[in-house]
Amino acid sequence: MTRGFHYGPWHDGPDPLAPPVDLREALEQLGRDVMDGSSPRSALEELLRRGTGDTAGLDELTRRLWERRARIQRRHNLDGTLSEVRALLDEALAAERTALFPDPSDDARFRETQLDALPPGTAAAVRELADYDWRSEQARQAYQRIRDKLGQELMESRFQGMKQALSDVTPEDAERIRRMIADLNDLLLSHLRGEDTTDKFDRFMAAHGDFFPENPRTVEELIDALAARAAAAQRMMNSMSAQQRAELSELMAAAFGDPRLADQVSTLDANLRALRPGEDWTSSARFRGQDPLGLGEGAQAMADLAELDALAEQLAQSYPGARLEDIDLEALSRQLGDDAGVDARRLSELERELRDQGLLERAADGSLHLSPKALRRLGETALSDVIGTLRSRRGERDTARAGAAGEPTGASRPWTFGDSEPWEVSRTVRNAVLRTASTGGDVRIDVSDVEVIETEQRARAAIALCVDTSWSMVQDGRWVPMKRTALALHHLVSTRFRSDELQLITFGRHASTVDIDELTAMEGVWEQGTNLHHALLLAGRHLRRNPDANPVVLVVTDGEPTAHLEPDGHAEFMYPTTPRTLSKTLTEVDALAKLGASVTVFMLGEDENLAKFVDMIARRGRGRVIHPDLDGLGAAVVGDYLGNRKPRH
Known part of the structure; x- marks a missing residue:
C-alpha cells in the first residue's frame, strides 16, 4: 500500500519554516555592552x-x-454623528417644505409654521419632530434614517461590529435588540449580586449569541469585552465639548424611535461600571483633525488609543x-x-x-x-578577530594551531597551507572514502581530505597579564579593547595551551587578581592612581608559584605609574610621578628579571612621560615596548605571548 502525505494550512504555534534564532550578533552586542x-x-x-x-x-x-x-x-474629530444627523435633518426639512409650498391650504401654512418654529439645536429639533406627520415621503425616509443612524451608532459604540449587522433595521429588529439588552442587564445584575450565573449565561448566549461574534465562553469574558467597549464610549463622550455631549445624549432617545433603548444602554453602562471599576471611565483625548468620526467610530478610536x-x-x-x-x-x-x-x-x-x-x-x-558558556563564545569571537589581524598583518599561521611540532595532543584538524605536522592517515583515508562513496568510483585522496596530527609545544608558560583599569582607560575609549584582548588571550590559553597558567591582574589605585568573568563585568570607576608597582608584585607572586614555567609578563597601560604600595598595604598616590613611586616600580621590574621574565609593555596613547618610563623598563629589564593602535591591541598581546612561549635554556 502506498503511503501518502497530506498537506494543510498552518494555523498556530511557532512557524515550522522560520530560521532558528541566530544568537551570535545578540551575544556580541551583549558582550560589548557588558x-x-x-x-x-x-x-x-x-x-x-x-x-x-x-x-x-x-x-x-x-x-x-x-x-x-x-x-x-x-x-x-468627534462630531461625525452630529454632522450626519444635522445633514439628514436639513434634507428632511427641505423636502417637506418643497412638498408644502404649492399647497394653498391652511394646514400647509400651519405645518410650515411648525417647521419655522423648530428649536435651533439638532437634538431638540429631532425630538420636536418625533410625532410630526410628514407630507413628503422623501422627508419621512430622511427622518427615519436619522433614527436608524442613531440606533446603529449607539449599538456600535457598545457592541463592536453591530453597525454593519444593522444596515437595514426593521421594527422587529429594534425590538429584538431591546430585549437582548434587557436580558443582558438582568444577567449582569445577577452577577453583580454574587449569584451563580452559569446557567443564565448559557441561556443568554443561546438566545442572543449572534450579537457577540467574539463568542465569549464565560460571563467574565463577556463582561470584560463589554466593559472595555463601554469605557471607550465614555472616554469619547468625555473628549467632546459640553454642548456636543448634551446634544448626543438627547439624540440617543431617538435611537430606532424607541426611548427605552437609550434607557437600557444607560443601565448597561452603570452595571458594567460597577462590575469593572478598574476600567478607564474618566480620561479623555484631544482630536483636532478634519475627518469626522461617528459615535461608533469614535468609540473604536478611543479603544484603539487605549490599546496603543x-x-x-x-x-x-x-x-x-x-x-x-x-x-x-x-x-x-x-x-x-x-x-x-x-x-x-x-x-x-x-x-x-x-x-x-x-x-x-x-x-x-x-x-x-x-555564563561561562557565553564568555567562551565571546572569547572565541575575540580570538578569531585577533587571528584575522595577525594573519593580515604578519602572514603567520602559528596562532591557528596548537603549537609547533612536538607532542601530539590526541586530536587532529584539517590541513591548511603552511602546516608541517605529520598526516593523521586513518582520518585522511576515511574522509576520502566518505567523499567518494556516493560516486562508486575509485578512492582518490584530495587535498580537502587531509588531516594532520595536532601537536603542542613541550614548554609550559606562566603568564601575568596586567591591565590598567584607571579612569583614563574608560575616558579615552580603551576599556572595551582592553577587555576583548584579555578575553582573546584567556580563550587561547584555556583551549589551546591548557598547561599554561594565566593570571589576570587589574591595577588602578590598587591592584588585584580577577577571574575573566569579573574582568568582563567590571565597571569603570573614577579613581586616581596607576599602581603598576602593586600589579608587578602580584605578577611576581604568580611566577614564583610556577617555577617550572616560562615566565611571561604583559602590561597594558595608558599612563605612567602614579601610585605605589607601602609596607602597611596603603596605596600612596601622587601626581606627577614621584621618585619613590618610580623607584619601587623599577625594583619590581628588576625582581621579575631575576626570575627570567622580561616585561612587555603595550603603550596606549601618546603620553610623553609614559614613553620615557616604558623605555626605562625596556632598558632595565630586557623588555620590549609595543605601541599598538586600539584595533591591533589584541593581536599585539596574543602575538607577543606566542613569541615568548619558547623553552627556557
Missing part, C-alpha cells in the same frame, strides 16, 4: 530596545505606536515582573501590521533562547550574569 560597564540585565534590556540587524527593537516599535496614536488624533497605550506599556517593560511574553502580539499586529508582530515575537524568542541555551544565568541574589 564590557563597556553595563550590567548583564541592562545590556539585555538595551539589546531588546535596539533590536538586531533584521529585527526592529522595542524602541522602534514604541516609536511607531506613538506615531499611530498621534496620527489618529491629528486626523479625526497598553501596548506601549508592554513594550516599555518597566513594570515589576515584565516579560516579552506579556506583549499582545495580536493587538500589535492589528495596530502596526504583521511585521511588527513578527519582530516582537523574534525578540521574545531571542530573550528566551539566551536564557535556555545557558548564556545568561541568575545568581543567588537574583542578578543576571554572563
Whole structure:
C-alpha cells in the first residue's frame, strides 16, 4: 500500500519554516555592552530596545505606536454623528417644505409654521419632530434614517461590529435588540449580586449569541469585552465639548424611535461600571483633525488609543515582573501590521533562547550574569578577530594551531597551507572514502581530505597579564579593547595551551587578581592612581608559584605609574610621578628579571612621560615596548605571548 502525505494550512504555534534564532550578533552586542560597564540585565534590556540587524527593537516599535496614536488624533474629530444627523435633518426639512409650498391650504401654512418654529439645536429639533406627520415621503425616509443612524451608532459604540449587522433595521429588529439588552442587564445584575450565573449565561448566549461574534465562553469574558467597549464610549463622550455631549445624549432617545433603548444602554453602562471599576471611565483625548468620526467610530478610536497605550506599556517593560511574553502580539499586529508582530515575537524568542541555551544565568541574589558558556563564545569571537589581524598583518599561521611540532595532543584538524605536522592517515583515508562513496568510483585522496596530527609545544608558560583599569582607560575609549584582548588571550590559553597558567591582574589605585568573568563585568570607576608597582608584585607572586614555567609578563597601560604600595598595604598616590613611586616600580621590574621574565609593555596613547618610563623598563629589564593602535591591541598581546612561549635554556 502506498503511503501518502497530506498537506494543510498552518494555523498556530511557532512557524515550522522560520530560521532558528541566530544568537551570535545578540551575544556580541551583549558582550560589548557588558564590557563597556553595563550590567548583564541592562545590556539585555538595551539589546531588546535596539533590536538586531533584521529585527526592529522595542524602541522602534514604541516609536511607531506613538506615531499611530498621534496620527489618529491629528486626523479625526468627534462630531461625525452630529454632522450626519444635522445633514439628514436639513434634507428632511427641505423636502417637506418643497412638498408644502404649492399647497394653498391652511394646514400647509400651519405645518410650515411648525417647521419655522423648530428649536435651533439638532437634538431638540429631532425630538420636536418625533410625532410630526410628514407630507413628503422623501422627508419621512430622511427622518427615519436619522433614527436608524442613531440606533446603529449607539449599538456600535457598545457592541463592536453591530453597525454593519444593522444596515437595514426593521421594527422587529429594534425590538429584538431591546430585549437582548434587557436580558443582558438582568444577567449582569445577577452577577453583580454574587449569584451563580452559569446557567443564565448559557441561556443568554443561546438566545442572543449572534450579537457577540467574539463568542465569549464565560460571563467574565463577556463582561470584560463589554466593559472595555463601554469605557471607550465614555472616554469619547468625555473628549467632546459640553454642548456636543448634551446634544448626543438627547439624540440617543431617538435611537430606532424607541426611548427605552437609550434607557437600557444607560443601565448597561452603570452595571458594567460597577462590575469593572478598574476600567478607564474618566480620561479623555484631544482630536483636532478634519475627518469626522461617528459615535461608533469614535468609540473604536478611543479603544484603539487605549490599546496603543497598553501596548506601549508592554513594550516599555518597566513594570515589576515584565516579560516579552506579556506583549499582545495580536493587538500589535492589528495596530502596526504583521511585521511588527513578527519582530516582537523574534525578540521574545531571542530573550528566551539566551536564557535556555545557558548564556545568561541568575545568581543567588537574583542578578543576571554572563555564563561561562557565553564568555567562551565571546572569547572565541575575540580570538578569531585577533587571528584575522595577525594573519593580515604578519602572514603567520602559528596562532591557528596548537603549537609547533612536538607532542601530539590526541586530536587532529584539517590541513591548511603552511602546516608541517605529520598526516593523521586513518582520518585522511576515511574522509576520502566518505567523499567518494556516493560516486562508486575509485578512492582518490584530495587535498580537502587531509588531516594532520595536532601537536603542542613541550614548554609550559606562566603568564601575568596586567591591565590598567584607571579612569583614563574608560575616558579615552580603551576599556572595551582592553577587555576583548584579555578575553582573546584567556580563550587561547584555556583551549589551546591548557598547561599554561594565566593570571589576570587589574591595577588602578590598587591592584588585584580577577577571574575573566569579573574582568568582563567590571565597571569603570573614577579613581586616581596607576599602581603598576602593586600589579608587578602580584605578577611576581604568580611566577614564583610556577617555577617550572616560562615566565611571561604583559602590561597594558595608558599612563605612567602614579601610585605605589607601602609596607602597611596603603596605596600612596601622587601626581606627577614621584621618585619613590618610580623607584619601587623599577625594583619590581628588576625582581621579575631575576626570575627570567622580561616585561612587555603595550603603550596606549601618546603620553610623553609614559614613553620615557616604558623605555626605562625596556632598558632595565630586557623588555620590549609595543605601541599598538586600539584595533591591533589584541593581536599585539596574543602575538607577543606566542613569541615568548619558547623553552627556557
